[in-house]
Amino acid sequence: MKKDIDFHPVTGIKLAIAKEEVNGIEEWAVYIVNLNLIELNTVMITSKGYGTIEGEEKKTSVLRHMIKELGAESIAKIEPIDPELFVLNNEYWLSYYILDQIFDKKFVFKANTVNEKNIQYIPELGLEGIIHS
Numbered sequence: 001m002k003k004d005i006d007f008h009p010v011t012g013i014k015l016a017i018a019k020e021e022v023n024g025i026e027e028w029a030v031y032i033v034n035l036n037l038i039e040l041n042t043v044m045i046t047s048k049g050y051g052t053i054e055g056e057e058k059k060t061s062v063l064r065h066m067i068k069e070l071g072a073e074s075i076a077k078i079e080p081i082d083p084e085l086f087v088l089n090n091e092y093w094l095s096y097y098i099l100d101q102i103f104d105k106k107f108v109f110k111a112n113t114v115n116e117k118n119i120q121y122i123p124e125l126g127l128e129g130i131i132h133s
Helices: 083-087
Strands: 013-022 025-033 040-053 057-058 064-069 074-080 089-098 100-108 120-122 129-133
Touching: 025 040, 025 064, 025 089, 040 074, 040 083, 057 129, 064 074, 064 083, 100 129
Parallel strands: none
Antiparallel strands: 013 025, 013 129, 025 074, 040 057, 040 064, 040 089, 089 100, 120 129
16 A cells, blocks of 8 residues: 555756747756655656636546666656646656655646746756656
8 A cells, every 4th residue: 555655755856848939939848856866766757737717627648658767867858748738737746766765755846937038047957847756
């Protein structure tokens, strides 16, 4: 049972929604940033969007991703994201192992927070976007 698992606090991990220009087209993607000095193993990420648009409840499909190993002080692209989804809450549930210990954390980019006034340079990525830790 989940209540019997000893989850340790997540540190040194950030998620970012960032934009880059590819062949003259602006593309947005979600990234995981591992600032730890040790690799992460069996990184599992579920993502979903939910919220209200014009008074109507909306939700996206749940997507699942797995990264077998994420090296120490490294970055991986999780998935592309359509800017039209920024009006929703975008939730990423992250679980991973360091050695034999499991770590688990939910990151939520709140609705309408990915916008021009909140965008900043993210040095770890060398891109502009929003970072969540």
